[in-house]
Amino acid sequence: MAKRIDVSGLSAFYGNHKAIDDISMTIEPRSVTAFIGPSGCGKSTFLRTLNRMHEVTPGGRVEGKVLLDDENLYGANVDPVAVRRTVGMVFQRPNPFPTMSIFDNVAAGLRLNGTVKKSELGDVVERSLKGANLWNEVKDRLNKPGSGLSGGQQQRLCIARAIAVEPQVLLMDEPCSALDPISTLAIEDLIGELKERFTIVIVTHNMQQAARVSDRTAFFNLAAVGQPGKLIEIDETERIFSNPSVQATEDYISGRFG
Amino acid sequence: MSHVIQDRPVRSATPATLTRGGLPRWAPAGIAALSAALGCGIGLAADLHSKVQWGLLAAILFVLITYTASSVVENRRQAKDRVATSMVWVCFVLAVVPLLSLIWTTVSRGLKVLDAYFLTHSMKGVVGFQPGGGVYHALLGTIEQVLLATLIAAPIGLLTAVYLVEYGRGSLAKAVTFFVDVMTGIPSIVAGLFILTTWNLMLGFGPSGFAGSMALAILMMPVVVRSTEEMLKLVPNELREASLALGVPKWRTILKVVLPTAIGGIATGVMLAVARITGETAPIMLLVFGSQLINNNPFEGAQSSLPLYIWEQYKVGSADSYDRAWAAALVLIAFVMILNLVARGIARWKAPKTGR
Numbered sequence: 376m377a378k379r380i381d382v383s384g385l386s387a388f389y390g391n392h393k394a395i396d397d398i399s400m401t402i403e404p405r406s407v408t409a410f411i412g413p414s415g416c417g418k419s420t421f422l423r424t425l426n427r428m429h430e431v432t433p434g435g436r437v438e439g440k441v442l443l444d445d446e447n448l449y450g451a452n453v454d455p456v457a458v459r460r461t462v463g464m465v466f467q468r469p470n471p472f473p474t475m476s477i478f479d480n481v482a483a484g485l486r487l488n489g490t491v492k493k494s495e496l497g498d499v500v501e502r503s504l505k506g507a508n509l510w511n512e513v514k515d516r517l518n519k520p521g522s523g524l525s526g527g528q529q530q531r532l533c534i535a536r537a538i539a540v541e542p543q544v545l546l547m548d549e550p551c552s553a554l555d556p557i558s559t560l561a562i563e564d565l566i567g568e569l570k571e572r573f574t575i576v577i578v579t580h581n582m583q584q585a586a587r588v589s590d591r592t593a594f595f596n597l598a599a600v601g602q603p604g605k606l607i608e609i610d611e612t613e614r615i616f617s618n619p620s621v622q623a624t625e626d627y628i629s630g631r632f633g
Numbered sequence: 634m635s636h637v638i639q640d641r642p643v644r645s646a647t648p649a650t651l652t653r654g655g656l657p658r659w660a661p662a663g664i665a666a667l668s669a670a671l672g673c674g675i676g677l678a679a680d681l682h683s684k685v686q687w688g689l690l691a692a693i694l695f696v697l698i699t700y701t702a703s704s705v706v707e708n709r710r711q712a713k714d715r716v717a718t719s720m721v722w723v724c725f726v727l728a729v730v731p732l733l734s735l736i737w738t739t740v741s742r743g744l745k746v747l748d749a750y751f752l753t754h755s756m757k758g759v760v761g762f763q764p765g766g767g768v769y770h771a772l773l774g775t776i777e778q779v780l781l782a783t784l785i786a787a788p789i790g791l792l793t794a795v796y797l798v799e800y801g802r803g804s805l806a807k808a809v810t811f812f813v814d815v816m817t818g819i820p821s822i823v824a825g826l827f828i829l830t831t832w833n834l835m836l837g838f839g840p841s842g843f844a845g846s847m848a849l850a851i852l853m854m855p856v857v858v859r860s861t862e863e864m865l866k867l868v869p870n871e872l873r874e875a876s877l878a879l880g881v882p883k884w885r886t887i888l889k890v891v892l893p894t895a896i897g898g899i900a901t902g903v904m905l906a907v908a909r910i911t912g913e914t915a916p917i918m919l920l921v922f923g924s925q926l927i928n929n930n931p932f933e934g935a936q937s938s939l940p941l942y943i944w945e946q947y948k949v950g951s952a953d954s955y956d957r958a959w960a961a962a963l964v965l966i967a968f969v970m971i972l973n974l975v976a977r978g979i980a981r982w983k984a985p986k987t988g989r
Contacts, residue, residue, distance in 0.1 A: 428878055433802070460880030470871040474893040474983075484879035487889050533875070540879055 377404035377574040378444045378461075378543040380425060385439030386603070387420050387429055394420045396603035397439075400593060407566060407575045409585035409612065412595030413627070417604025418578045419467075421595070422546050425576065426462035427455040443543070460488065463542035467549040469529035471521035471536070478517040480532055484540035499539055507535035508565050527558025534565065538573070545569065547577040551584065563588050582628060586616050594624045654706050661719070664702065668694035688730075692723045736966070743963030746956045752964070756925040762951035768961045770927040771942035774842060775968070777931040778921065778938055779911055781846035782853055787903050789850075790857025797858070798865040799887055816855040824851040825916030833920065840922035842931030845938070848916035853906045860902025864895040897980035904976030908969045914940040939965040 380402040387395045395417035402408045410418040423429040424437050427448060441448040448458050471480045481500045485491040491499060500517075504510040509531040513524070521532050530550060537545060547566075551559040566575060566588045579585050585592050593609035608621050619625050672691025681687060699719045703712035746764075754767030793813070797806055828848040832838050868891050876886040892899070917923070922935035923945060939961055946958035 426878065428874065431874060431877055456880055456882050458880075459878055463880075464874075464878035466871060466875060466878075468871060470869070470875045472872060472875070472890055472894070474890075483876070483889075484881065487876070487879070487881040487885050536875075536879065 377572065379404045380544065380574065380576075381440075381442035382425075383440045383442075385421070385424060385437065385441060387417070387424050388434075388436040388438075389432065390434035393603040395424075395595075396605050398606045400606060400609050402574060402576060403591070404574045405570060405572075406590040407570050407577060407588050408609075409589035409592045410576070410578045410595060411580070411582060411585050411592060411627075412604070412607075413597070414580075415600070415604070416595040416597045418595050419548050420604070422548055422576060422578050423464075425544070425546055426464055427458045428464060430455070460484075460540055461542055462544040462546060463537040463540060464546045465530070465533050465537050465548065465550050468553050469526055469533050471524075471529050471532050473520070473522050475521060476518045477513050477521045477524070477532060480521040481535050481539050483536060488540070503535040503539035504532075506538050506569070507531045508561060508568075509535055525558070527554045527561060530554060530558065530562060531565065534562070534569075538569070542573065544574040544576065547575065549578050549580060552580060559584070582616075586612060592616070594619070594621075594627065596623055596627070653708060653711075655711075656703060656706050656715075660702065661699070661715075661722075664698050664719075665695055665722075668692075668698055692727070695719055695723060739959060739963050739966060742956070742959035743961075745960065746953075747960040747963055751957075751960055755927045757927070759925075761946075761949035761954055764953040764956075766957065768939070768942060768957070768964055770924065771937040771939045771961065772964060772968070773927065773929070774921065774924075774931075774936035774938040775911060775940075775965075778842045778846045778849060778917070778936070779907060781843060781931060782849035782910055783903070783907055785846065785850035786853035786857055786906070790854045790903075790906075791861055791899070793854075793858045794861035794865055795887060795892075797862055799883070799891070813855045813858045816851070817859065819851065820915075821848070821852055821913050822915040822919075824848045825919040827851070828916065829919050839933075840920055840935045841933055842921055842928075842936040844920035845917045845936075846931070848920055849910040849913060852913065852916075853910050856906035856909060857903055860905065861895075861899050864898035864902060865891060867898065868894045893983070897984040900979040900983070901976050904972055907972055911969050911972075912940055912965065914938075914944055917941045918944075939968070 382401070383399045385395070385398045386393060398421060410422065412418050420429060423432075425441060425448075427437075429435045429437055437449060439449070443458075443461065447453070472483060475483060478500055479486070481503050482496050485496065485499060501510060501514075504513065509528060512528060513532075521529065524532060530553070534545075534550070551562050554562065563584065566577065569575060570590075577585075577588065589612045591609060592612045592615040594607045594615065595604050596607045597604040607623055608615070608619065610620070614620075615624060616628060619628065625631075669691045671694050672687050675681075675690055676684075676687035681690075696716060696719050700712050700716045703715040707715075751767040752772070753769050755770035756766040759766035793809065797809060801809065825845075825848045828844055828851075832844050832847065833840070838844065872890055872894060873886055876890045877883065881889070917938045918941055921938060921941070923941050924935040924937050928934050928936045943958045943961045943965070946954040946961065
C-alpha cells in the first residue's frame with residue numbers, strides 16, 4: 376500500500392521567484408512526517424510538489440527529482456493525473472464540493488475517475504467514512520449536503536474523500552489550523568490510525584501537534600524575506616524536540632526565533 | 634521653549650455624556666408625508682402644470698427637512714447620516730416610479746384586447762385598422778428565433794468563458810477578451826446588416842427566422858461570455874484543487890465541479906441575455922422581414938416577431954391597431970418575465986446547498 380518518497384535536489388519556482396531551494400529528504404512508508412517552520416518558508420510549496428499540485432498554480436515550475444519507490448514523479452512521460460491518484464491531499468480549509476451530498480463527496484474521486492462499479496460504491500463510501508471516523512455521525516444523512524456539517528466534520532469528510540481513492544501517500548496541508556481543539560484531537564487520532572495504511576506527510580504550525588503525531592520532523596527556514604526556503608534538518612521527532620543538531624531549530628522550537 | 638506644548642489644553646475625544654437627543658422612529662415616514670403634502674401644496678399654489686415638478690419639489694423638500702430637523706434635534710454626524718439615507722430613498726423612488734408607470738400603462742392598455750383569441754390567432758385576413766386578429770404568429774416567431782439564437786450563442790459563449798477562465802493565458806486570451814468587449818458595443822442594426830450582407834446577399838438566402846437568429850446570436854454571445862466569466866471566477870480555487878488532488882483530470886473537474894457550482898449564476902446570465910435579445914427589432918426587420926401569417930418553419934420564409942408586430946401595429950395608427958400593439962407589448966413583457974422566473978427557479982434549484 377504505502378510507498379517511500381525520495382526527494383533529491385528539488386527546487387520550486389513561482390515565475391522567476393525561487394520559493395524552495397535544493398531540498399533532499401527521504402520519507403519512510405507507513406510513517407508520519409511533519410514539516411514545521413515559519414510562514415513563507417516553503418513547507419506548503421514543497422508539499423505540493425510531492426503530488427504535482429505546484430504546477431497548477433500559474434507560473435509554478437519544479438526542478439529536481441521526486442522518486443516514489445523508484446519512479447520519478449517529474450520524469451518525461453509521467454501523467455500528473457496518475458500521480459495525484461497515487462498521492463492524495465487534504466487542504467488547510469475544509470473544501471467539500473458544495474453541489475454534492477455527503478455520499479457524493481466521498482464518492483467524487485471514484486465516480487469522476489470512473490474506476491468503480493456503482494454497486495461497490497456504497498461499500499467504498501462506508502469504508503472511507505469509517506476510516507475517517509465520521510460514519511457514526513453522518514450515516515443517517517448521507518444524502519444531505521456536505522456543507523451543512525461542522526468545520527471538523529467537513530475536514531474529516533475531506534479526509535474520507537481523499538482516502539476513498541486508495542492513495543499510497545496522503546499529504547496534509549495544515550489540516551487542523553481552521554479547527555477547534557476537540558476536532559483537532561479527532562483528526563490527530565485519525566492520523567495515528569491512518570499511518571498503518573498510508574505514508575503521511577503533514578504540514579503544521581503547531582509544534583505540539585508535530586511532536587504528538589509525527590515519527591519524523593523536518594524543519595524548514597528561510598534566510599530572509601524574499602529568499603528561497605531551505606530544509607534545515609530532518610530527524611526523529613524526539614531528537615528534533617529534545618536535542619536538535621542545528622542551533623536554528625532549537626531557537627525556533629524554544630520560541631527564541633528571530 | 635520646551636514647556637509651551639504642555640501648556641496647551643488637550644481636547645478629549647470622549648464625549649461628556651453618552652446619551653443624545655433623537656428623532657422618533659416615525660420621523661422619516663412623517664417627514665416624507667409632510668414633504669409630499671408640501672410638494673403638492675406648492676405645486677398647486679404656484680400653478681405648476683407637470684406632476685413631475687411636484688414630485689421633484691417633494692423630493693428636495695424631503696432631503697432638506699430631514700437635514701434641518703436632524704441637525705436641530707440630533708447632532709451633525711447624525712444629520713449627515715440621515716441625509717445620506719434619505720438620498721438613497723429618493724433615488725430608489727426615482728428609479729422605481731418609471732418602472733411602475735411603464736408596467737401600469739402597458740397592463741391597463743394591453744388588457745383591453747388580450748384574451749385567448751388574441752393569443753391563438755394570426756393577422757391573416759385582418760385589415761390593419763379594423764378590430765380582430767391576434768399575435769400568435771409573432772409570438773411563435775419570437776419563441777423560435779430566440780430559441781435558435783440561444784442554441785447558437787449559449788454554447789459558444791459558455792465555452793469561450795470556460796476558455797478564458799480555466800485555460801486562457803497570454804495574448805490570445807487578451808485578444809478574445811478585447812473582442813468580446815468590442816462585440817458588446819455592436820449596435821443591433823449593425824449585426825443585422827452584417828448577416829444581411831453575408832447570409833442574404835453574398836450567399837443568396839431569402840429572409841427567414843434563422844437569419845434573424847444569427848444576428849440575435851451575435852448580440853447575445855458577448856453578454857453570455859461576460860456573465861459566465863464572472864460566475865466561473867467566483868468558484869473558489871480550492872474546489873478545483875480539491876478535485877485535481879483527487880486525480881480527476883482538468884476537463885472533468887471543469888465539467889463536474891466548476892460548472893455545477895456556478896450553474897445557477899450561468900443560467901441567470903443566459904436568461905438576461907435572452908431577455909435582452911427578445912426585444913430586438915432592427916435585425917428582425919432586416920432579416921425576418923415580418924409577416925401577417927403563421928409560418929412554423931424558422932428556416933424558410935418570412936416570419937414575424939413580437940417587437941416587430943408592435944411596431945407594425947403602432948404604425949397603422951388606428952385605435953384598434955393601438956390596442957393590439959399594447960396587448961402585444963404586454964405579451965412581450967410577460968414572456969420575458971416568465972423566462973426570468975424560470976431562470977431564478979433554476980438558479981435556486983441548482984444553487985450550492987447549505988441546509989443540514
